[in-house]
Amino acid sequence: MNSSDPIVIAGMARTPMGGFQGELAPLAAPQLGAVAIAAALERAGVPAAEVGEVVMGCVLPAGQGQAPARQASFGAGVPESVGCTTINKMCGSGMKAAMFGHDLLAVGSAEIVVAGGMESMTNAPYL
Template structure:
């Protein structure tokens, strides 16, 4: 097995809109979100599903999604059953790691065309209860799989919001500086969205319903015309904290 000398290139890209928590996309299974994007990415690249040699997706919240959700997405996009499809789990870096793994697979000659990316639907992540051995008496707790598997450090048992606090302290980032950066980011996103800069990359998703279904608009939920004064009023986690809800990305 030898590494190839030809460069690995990305020939196409697509994504769904970013839905809000329990919003318009919340009822769509994660593998259907994945299938929708895979179909469009292949179409844009003029690649037939039969030409794909491997599918790699990052996926964190897999509880209750069925066996190998990435394979479900792959087959749902028309890629043959014979094509291997699998997921990698690196928390927030999962999707980007999948792209890196795809490049490595091509470089060493294992694959020639790889579909790589990430998929998630936090709104459908279940609450969990350990009932394997039964409950003899009293109540049993429910565990939120979003917090347990996605947002809580397994070694120190604290939420990623605490990590944001630690990073702010380490690099001496104060609340005022973070507010200014958050406003700049929000305003740039709003302006780009209004100008239609995201439209070409976003694939509409069909959402089934009792009335036949619909396709949500391409615009993504966000605060409009955010100002520093608006963020100053956003409550921090505790008094004296640097990160606040106004700095955070929404759950999807």
């Protein structure tokens, strides 16, 4: 990519907002992330096999298992060979993931990046 190539958002998706202990309660954050990733790729017309990197924000990864971004990526059908990074920057996690995605594209480290955020407040540990 050179400086004259634009960086564009080709697709986006989100899950519905559910209530605490509501309809989405059985789904962990990586499962919700997988749904959003798969839908965004479908809307963009991009096969999962063409993704070069996945960067996902997650504020409360406790109890989500190892590498929530990788779990979401696998759930969306992205190949195991694709690098995945989970960002925890509190309320700015999803935005920071998008910023990192931009930077990966700008320096030519990837041509197609999935970036976003995922959370399940119902499944967050409460003491």
